[in-house]
Each structure stands twice: as structure tokens, then as C-alpha cells.
Amino acid sequence: SSDWEKRTKEIIAIQTEWKTIGFAPQKMNVKIFERFRTACDDFFGRKAEFFNQLKETFKTNADKKRALIEQANALKDSTDWKATADKLIALQKEWKTIGTVPKKIGDQLWDEFLAACNHFFEARNAVNAGQRNEEHANLDKKNEIIEKLKNLTAETCDNVQKEVQKLVEEYNAVGHVPYKEKDKVYEAYHAALDRVYKDLNVSVARKRLSNFKNKLKNVAEQGGSALDNERNRLVRQFETLKSEVQTYENNLGFLNVSSKKGNSLIDEMNRKVQKLKDNMELIREQIKAIDQQNKE
Template identity: 75%
Template sequence: MMDSQENILEKGNQEVKVEETAVETTENNASPAEERKVYTTKKEVLDRVKEIAHGEEAPQKEEVEYLKTAFYKLHIAEREAQLKEYIDGGGDPEAYQITPDEDEEVFKAEMGVIKERRQQIFREQEAEKEENLKKKQAIIEKIKAMVTSPEEASKTYQEFKALQQEWREIKAVPAESANELWRNYQLYVEQFYDLLKLNSEARELDFKKNLEAKTRLCEAAEKLADETDVISAFHQLQQLHQEYREIGPVSKELREEIWQRFKAASTVINKRHQQHFEDLRAREEDNLVKKTALCEKVEAINGEENKGSGDWERHTQEIIAIQAEWKTIGFAPQKMNVKIFERFRAACDDFFARKAEYFKTLKDSFKENADKKRALIEKAKALQDSTEWRSTSDKLIALQKEWKTIGVVPKKLGDQLWEEFLGACNKFFEARNAAGAGQRNEEHENLEKKRDVIERLKAVAEEAGEGLQEKVQKLVEEYNAIGHVPFKEKDKIYEEYHAVLDKLYKELNVSVAKKRLNKFKDNLKQVAERGEGALDNERQRLMRQYDNLKQEIHTYENNLGFLTASSKKGNSLIEEMNRKIQKLKDDMQLVKEKIKAIDAENNA
């Protein structure tokens, strides 16, 4: 008989462990999303927090954590909305200051009260559990004493029933002692009933009543399988288990059967409860993966370089979109929910803090650039009434170049400053252009005069006969005496003039050289008549002249190598030098011919 009872009790203890595991699971994973109240304002959250902090109910950890998450979710959304409203209203983002939130201070204070209450309640509960343990241990000792006196069992029956009632009224004990305590209690209760010397009718009646009570509990447990609310069904089952424990035994032949029925019904509810939380944990784990990915996206954006306001604005829009996506994702596992939120918030705060610092620095840069531009405006205004056309033009052009080197300022202010600067410059240049109108007319007249000289040079080039060199020289002097021409026409008329002049000089050089050589040859006989060494002396003079010309040509050619034609002025200088070199070469060739003529005369 004792072996059978111990077997039943051991199985009962196994079920108790299942119950306790399930209860622990419930405590650690309570407040699923479908049971949680949705808070839409911080006031609603604060009202509930104050109610918990100053009410009679014991604060529940899961609800407190949920309230904390809900408050800061609303708090951040409110702060972002305030910033957006400020910017949309034309506010300067870098000048925005986050004002202290009185609600947040109240929330923190109330949460501190709740924390203290929870700690106090925990200490009280632990003390109460220890006291309950001592009371239940005392009851076990009393029942144990009854079991050791079989002859007194019938006399102490009412006292035994009173002890059972007292046991039921005593609440929780320390978890580490619960199973052992229950095992001992059940053991001695069973032993008492086995030793109870009641009359058969009373004993059977007691067993019958216990069987009816346990059967009703089995039916109630089986009906819970149809309960749609898994959490409610599980909690109701815990209550049924508590009641089942408090009911006395049934007849020995039915004990195993009724227990197995109750256990089977409990298993169905426990499995549904376990599956519910496995599904919930799976969703929460999936939410954690999604939220971790969003954290990594924000952190990656933080790692990118922002080269200007455009990059900051683009990344801001990206982060705002990520924050909107974050709000669509449900809770992560409880142990990670606050941590992942803090990671996300820290990444977002880091970005917006650096953005604010950038625009603060940019604002300082804007001010510095604006001051520089205002200084240039003052300089331009000081020159706008000047009549020193050439020097003032150069100064204003230099100021315009300097303006371009100054960094940007806000567009609206930049447009105003530019208009003011441009106005001062235009005032001077308009006055200069008005004053230079007469000068331009004179330059156009000079252009026509130079074109007329070029046409006469072309006509001279077609002529032949004596006096050609004198005619060309006269026209060159006339051309040089003419003043400036329009700047745009200067290079063109210069090239046209020198093209004609180069052609004339080439022809004149050849003609003059021939005449000079023939005249030199005619005079050689007169030189020879001066004496025996006269021709040699003349030849030595010509050789020195030849060497000097050669050296001078070499010097010009060497200098020519250092010049470039990167500008119109540089190109004109090269052309002029080339003409000089050609003239020296022609002179050197004439000297060479003269030397040959002396050598021919000596040979004759």
C-alpha cells in the first residue's frame, strides 16, 4: 500500500514540477502584445505609473518595463515632431536647443518610487515565504505525530481536517523548499487516511465526496481546452491544480485513474501555453533581428562622410525613414528589448548631435564669410565714384576675384550681399563706359587710318624703281604715329601690318644688298691702289664684322628659346625677334659675299 502511495505521490510531484515550470515561464514572459494596453500619450503612461507607485497593487516587472518602453517611444516621437515643426517654421536646425521635459523628470521620479516599492515588496514576500515555510513545517510535524499514534487517529480526525484547512490558507513558500515540503505533507496525509479508524460508511462517504470534487476539477480542466485565450486558460489551470491539491484522497483503486485524467487535461493546456510562448519568442527573436539590422544601418550612415549640407540632409531623410520602419516592428525579447532600443537611440542621437555640431560650425563659417564679403562691399563702395578708370578697374576686378574665393553664406543673405557688391561695381563701370565713349570713337578712327596705311604699303610693294625704301620708311613712320585702335582689333591689324611690312623688307633687303655688294666690288680697285696690305685689312675688318653678327644671332636665338607663345603679347614678341634675326642673317650674308669678292680680287 505504501509503495503504491509513494508511486502516486512521486507522479504527483512530477506534475507539480511541470506546474512550477509553467508558472515560472508565465512570470518571465507575461504581458504578451495582445494583452498589453496601447498608450497614445505620455499622460496616460504617467497616470498608470503614478497609480502603481502610490496604489495598493504590487508593481509587476513586465508592466513596469513595458511602461518604460512606451513612455520613451512617445517621448522621442514628441521630440522629433517638435524639431520638425521648428524646421518647417523656418528655424535654423543648428540653433535648435532641446528643452528639458518636465514629464520625463516626473516619470523618472515615479519610476524611482516604484523601484523602491518593488524592492520592499520583494523583501516582505521573502520574509513571508520563510514564515509560511515554518508554519507548514509545523503542520507536517503535527500530522506526523498523528500518524505515529494509530489508536488516536479517529479521535483526532477533526483536528486533522482543521490542519488541512490551515495548510490551504497558508500561501507561498520559498521555491527551493516547495517540492520537498509538498512531498512530506502528501506522504503524511496519505498515511493518516490509511490509518484512520472510521466506520466504513463515513470513510466511503469522504472518499466519494473527494472523488466528486476531483471529477469536477477534471471536467473543468478538460473544458479549458476550448478556451481561446491561452493565457487565461493556463492561469485557470493553476487554480484548479491548487484546488486539486487541497482535496483529500479518493479510494485507493481510483486514485491513479482520477490523477491520470486530471494530468492528461493539464498536459493539453500546458502544451498550448508552451507553444504560445514559443511562437511569441520566435516573433520577438525575428523582431530583434530586424531591429538589429536597422541599428546597423544607422551605424553605417554614421560611418559615412558628410561633405556638405546636402549629404547631411540626405542622411537625415534616410534615418527618419529607418525610424518610421522601427515603429512598425513589434517588441524584441524582454531581456534585449530595452538594450536594442538604447542601441538604436544612441546611434540616432549620435548622428543628430554631430549634425547639430556641423551646422553650428557652419553657422560660424557663414558669419565669417559674410563679414569678409561686407568688407569687400565697403571697399567697392569706396571706389565706385573714382575717375581713375584704369587703376580703379584693376582694383575692382581684383575685388571680384577675391569675392569668388570666399566661402558660401545662406542663400537669402548671399543674394543680398551680392546685389549690394554688384551695384557698387556697376556704378563705377557704367561711369567709366560713359566717359570712354569718345575714346572708343577715336580708336575706331585710328583703325581706319591704319588700314589705309596698310593698303598704301601693299600698293608700294607692287611698285619698282628708285626711292622704294624711302616710301616704305615714310609710311612706317606715319603708321607708328597713329594712336590706339579698339582692343579687339589690335592683334588682327598688327598681324596684317607686319605681314605686308615683312614682305617689303625682304624685297628691299635683297635689292639693297645687291646694290651695296656691286658698289663694294666697284670700290675694290681703289682700295687695292692704297697699298699692298689694304685689301687684307679690309678683309680682316669684314671678318670681325661677320663674327660679331654671328654672335649677335646666337644671342637672339638663345633668348628666343626662353620665350613662349602662351599669350598674344608673347607671340608678338617672338615674331619681332624672328624678324631681327632674319635681318642679321641677311647682313651676315652680305658680309660673306664681300669677303668672297676680296678673295676673288686677290686671286686676280
Template identity: 70%
Template sequence: MIDSQEKALNQGVEEVKLPEEATSNATSTGDKAEVKAETAETAAENLNEPAETQPKNEIENLAAKVYSSKKEILERLKAIVDSDENPVKAEIDHLKTAFYKLHFADREAQQKAYLETGGDPEKYQVLPDEDEESFKAEMTIIKEKRQKAFLALEEEKQENLKKKEAIIEKIKGMATTPEEANKNFPELKALQQEWKEIKTIPAEKANELWRNYQLYVEQFYDLLNLNREAREYDFKKNLEKKTKLCEAAEKLADEEDIISAFHQLQELHQEYRETGPVAKDLREQVWTRFKAASTVINKRHQQHFEALRSREEENLTKKTALCEKVEELAKQENKSAADWEKRTKEIIGIQQEWKGIGFAPQKMNVKIFERFRAACDEFFSRKGEFFKEMKAQFAENTEKKKALVEKAQALTNSTEWKATSDKLIALQKEWKTIGMVPKKIGDQLWNDFLAACNHFFEARNAVHADSHNEERENLSKKNEIIAQLKELAESAKEGVQEKVQQLTDQYNKIGHVPYKEKDKLYKDYHEVLDKLYKDLHISAARKRVDNFRNNLKKVADRGADALDNERGKLMRRFEQLKQEINTYENNLGFLNISSKKGNSLIDDMNRRIQKLKDDMEEVKQKIKAIDAENK
């Protein structure tokens, strides 16, 4: 039914104008109004379809039947192919829509089930469907069958046209022989019955043929000098029938289904045409009543399709927006499987939204769907390529990790503790650089690798248990020396420098400590040493500057040149220290960039730089002392 509505939209809905009975009166008064009617015959012609032979209710039931499986649809198609009946377009369209609705639902369910059972998304392929191939084959036969029926109908229309033209010629001849009117009346009734039994004719000839037929029938009745009672009885029966047709047309205004009402009106219109004339003084009145009732249905019918067209335009706008969304999603870069899955959920959500939107205008419905499907296909094609590449990368990473597992297992029973430890640590670092692998096999590989490493390190630790105890004792001794150095740093007693030297000698003679404590111990030790050396250096520097000032008078006694010579030496020393500081700072910068570990070396260099800066400050104070003496 929807398809017939769409075709009516494409052709344009014309108001049904029924022919006036009193054609002779209209002609005599100069009324040349052209009759435009869309009867059951012309409707079939306009649609380029064979006239349906089944009752309308039966056709509507067939077009609204609910099918629960593709098998049921195929059985119905085969029944249509094997039968002699003409395929009904409304039913064929309904079968097509129902089949593909089930077909796409099955395909989505298969894909969903595949993914839920852990299937690889890029591995999934849509397989050919035997039911779809069978459906297409049956539809091809039906199409050929409908085409043959259409050609046969066209041939039948031409034959019917000739028959009706022959009837008109006979009635025309009887209408021009008044003296034979009474005698010809039974023949006229037979010709009218024959006219009714002849159905479809070419649409372009319908109006003209009907006008000629009605004209000569009415002329015959006007000339008929029949028994008045019989004539009046015939007029009365025709009036009763046309009055009932008017009432039926008026009741259609209450029909909720405007499409059904419109088709019923066409049937009433055909019946009205086939009913004989009424008395002259009533013809205009009856026609006006029937025309008024028809106008109400025609306006509702037109408004219905205008509203339908408006909804279809809205649907087109909505579907265009969804196409743009999918196209934008299809263009976005997805760097991980999580990104792809997120976008996939968005695409599926948009597809569900698409299903909830009705048809777009017929001219754009297929195009907009093809655009939407192309955008979806592009996305899922790119997704398939991504997972294909990821699978290849997984395979490569798996082989690399298997090789590392084999290497680690080969070292499991080694007793070369230091060399093997270094090798296993190197293998562990290399393991971290290898990308991801499938979780199931990845967990197994990791467990095997970890087991091999643990086996070796546990054996090594068991062998070195005694050395670990010694390392803990060394840690305790070094912490005690650090505590003594901290006390010296806070006391500032005489002879501190000698005591510091003794403690540092003792510290250096103590062996290794536990590896985990090494960095912290190193930091504590050098922090207290830095403080002690800084305090000692500053104190010594002050004494040297004071002694230098005291000796300047002796130098001055040797003459002004002696002070200048001394100042020149100090300036050269100042520049030398400055250059050395710059060199160390540059080297330190390179070391920071290129070395991730090397804190001890960096700390040593920082201490040297600080000592040079302190020396440079001492030289600077001596230069100031000479300058003050020269004043």
C-alpha cells in the same frame, strides 16, 4: 501581460501536473510520481512578485488601458502611490511603456516643428522634461512600495506555512485515532475551511505540504466510520464539483487567448485542490480527465511561448541589421549640408522601421536598443558639429563680403575710371573666391555689392559714350582691311607683298575697337596674315633654293674644298635653327602652364617657330643640293 509572458519564458514553462487524489492508492502500488504544479501561489512566488489582490479581469483591463497624454499617466501613478493597494506589475509596465511612447513622440514632434520653421539643426537641443522627472520620481516610490509589499508577502508566506503545518499535524493526529473519527469530523471540516482561507506559502514547500495534507485527509476519510449516507453525500458533492472543473478545463481548449486560458487553468487547479475527495473507485478516473484537459492547455501555452521566442529572435535579427545600417551611415563622410540632410532622412526612415518591429528577447532587448540609440546619437552629434563649423564659416564669409561691399560702395562715386574699374574688377574676382553665406543675408549682400559696381560702371559708360562710337568706327575700318587681305590671299598676284605691307600699316594706325570684339578681330586678322606670309615665304624660299642650285657650279669651279666649306656653313646654320626652335617650344610650354590669358603672345611665338622651321627646311634643301653635286 507581455511582461508576464516574458518572465514565464525566462523561467521556462513547465507542464502543470495536478496532484492525484488517490495518494494513498498510488503509494500502496509503489507509484512515487512527483507532483509538480504551478498554482496561483507558486506562480506568484516564481515571479518574485506579491500576489495580485485585484480580480484578473480588472488587472488585464488596467494593463490594456489606452492613455492619450503623459498627464493621465502621471495622475494614475500618483493615485497608485497615494492608495493602499499593492501596485500591479502588469499595469506598472504598461504605464512605463505608454509614457515613453508618448514622451519620444513629443520629442520627435518638437524637433520636427523646430526644423520646419527654419530652425538651425545644430542649434537644437533636447531640453529636460519635467514630466519625465515626475514620472521617474513616482516610479521610484512605486518600486519601494512594491519591494515592501514583496517583503511583507514573504513574511506572510512563512506565517501561512506555519499555520498549514499546524493544520496538517492536527489532521495527522485525528487520522491516527479511528475511535474518535466520527467525533472529529466537524473539526476536520473546520480545518479544511481554514486551510482554504490560508493562501500564499513558499513555493518550494507547496508540493510537499500539499502531499502531506492530502495524505492525512484521505487517511482520515478512509478511517471515518461516519454515517454512510452523509459520507456518500459528501463524496457526491465533491464529484459534482470536480466534474464541473473538468468540464471547465476542457472548454478552455476553445479559448483563443492562450494566456488567459493558462491563468484560468491555474485557478481551476487551485479550486480542484481545495475540493474534498471523491469515492475511491472514481478518484483515478476524475483525475485522469482533469489532467488530460490540463495537458492540452499546457501544450498550447508552451507552443505560444516558443512561437513568441521565435518572433523575438527574428526581431533581434532585424534590429541588428538596422543597427549595422545606422552604424555604416554614421561612419560615412558628408561634405555638404545636402549630404547630411540626405543621410538624416535615411536615419529617420530606419528609426520608423525600428518602431514597427516588436520586442527582441528580454536579455537583449535593452542592449540592442542601446546599440541603436548610440549609433543614432553618434550620427546626430557629428551632424551638429558639422553645422556648428559651417555656421562659423558662414559668419567668417559674411564678414569678408561685408568688407567687400564697403570697399565697393566707397568707390561708387569715383571718376578715376581706369584705376577704379581695375579695383572693382579685382573686388569682383575676390568675391568669387569667398565661400557660401546664409541665403537671406547673402542675397542682400550681393544686391548691395552689385548696386555699387553698377552705379560706377553706368556712370563711366555714360562718360565714355563718344569713345564707344569711335571704337565701333575703328572696328568697321579694321574689318574692311581684313577683307582686302583675304582677297589678296586668294588672288596670288604680283606685288602682293608690298600691298600686304601697306594694309598692315593702315591696320596698325587705327585705334581701339570695342572690348568684346577685340579677340575675334585679332583672330581673323592674324589668320589671314599667317596664310599670306606662309605663301609668300614658301614662294621666296623656292626661288632662293633654285638660285642656290644654279650657283653651285660656280662654287664647284673654285674647287672641292669650296663646296665642303659651304656645306659646313649650312650644317652650322641648320643646328642653330634647330636649337632656336627647341628654345621657343620650351618657352611656349611654360607659357601654357603659367598663363591663362595670353593668346596673342602664344600666337606670335607659334609664328616665329613656324618661320624657323621653314628656314630650317630651306637650309636642308640646300645641303641636299650640295650632296647631289658632289656625287
């Protein structure tokens, strides 16, 4: 358009100069003027056509931008953060592909479009900030529960199993933690939980073995094959537990460990396997006690 303005000034200057020139011979004067006027009219006609087309292009571009503004306004209050963010980013990319409009209206349209986009992204950022604060608070809660599990022993608690269940329920009720901390806190929790269960099983096993040894003398006093019968019963029980362990371990091989649910199930099964193995160890000790009693 600047080129058109430059050429227009040149044409007007030529027209002004034309007026300063005297008449040509009468026979030639009209024809020369007609040629000059035709050339000028042709220029101004093409100029008018160009600016009419430009005006139409501006209108088309402005309409396209208004359509994008309308879409952005329809999305700005959405709380579907991920999907809406993707849509608005796509609209922003589309905006850049649209041609120009006059600066005054262009600035106005851009301000409207930007306001709609900013409205959404500022709301999303505020929610994300709140969510991050909540996740850090959840992390503190989970770490506090983990510390309680670490300090939990038969000496510090009358009913360890009941307290463990209470802490497990509290832990499961806590919401999400920061993504970067997720694996770390998960591993710390299950390490503490496994330690408590192991200590609990050992403590129970010791009590059971002690009680068994105390009762063993009474069994021995019955005479006959009482001790052998008890030993055979324990051997059968040991083989049953051994079979259960093998079944669990076979099933563990088929589980999908990629999902959180899969991991939780595996952890639970591993604890069951460990408990079965602890019971097997207890039975071994009970059988040893019988063998020792038979020697006496």
C-alpha cells in the same frame, strides 16, 4: 501572456482543490482523473506552444533590430550628410514597425541604435554650425567689398578699372553666404558694380569728348571736307555700335535666367550693352561738336 499567467494560477488552484476532494467510486475514479489530467495537460501544452512561439517572435524581432543597428553603425561616420540622414531616418521608421522584444534586451538594443544615430546627427550638427559661422564670415567679407565698390570713384583712386578688377576677383574668391542673404548680397554687389562701371564710362567719355573737341579745331583748319569725312566716319561707327547693341539684346532674350551662371552671363552682357550705349552717346556728342564747328 498576462492572461496565460492568470489562467495558470486558476488551473493550479483547481488542481490544489482537486487534491482535497475524496475518491470517487473506483470504476469512475480513473476515468474522471484522466479527463481532468487531459484538460490540464491540454492547457499547459497550449501554454508551452504559445510561449515557444513568443520566444521565436522575440528572437526574430531582436535579429531585425540588430540588423538595423548594424546598418546604423555602418552609416554613423559618413559625411554624406543629406543622403545618410535620409537613410538613418528611414531606418528609424523601420525600427518602429518591428514588434516587441523582452524589455531588458529591448532597452539595450534601443540604446545601441540610438547611439549610432546620435553619433551621426551630432557630427552633422557640428559641421553645420561651423558652416554657418563660415557663411556669416563670408557675408561680412562680401559686404566689405561692396562698401569698397560703393566708395570707389575716379577721385578716390588713380586706376579705377584696375581696382575694380581686383575687388571683383576678391569677391569671386569668397565662399557661400547664408542662403537667406544670398539674393540680397548678390543684388547689392551688382548694383555697386554697375554704378562703378557707369561712372567709369562717363568719366572716360568726358575725357574723350574734351580731347575730341580740342583736336576738332586742327581738323577744321585742314579745310576742305575734313570735317565732313570725320562726321561720316562717326556716323558709320555709330551704326556699327547700334547693330552690336541689337545683337546683344536679341541674345539676352534667349538666355536662361534661372541659373546663377545664367544670371552672371546676363549681368556681363548688360554691362557690355551699357558700355556700347555710352560709346554711342559719346559719338552723338562728337557729331554735335562737328556740326557746331561747321556753323562757326
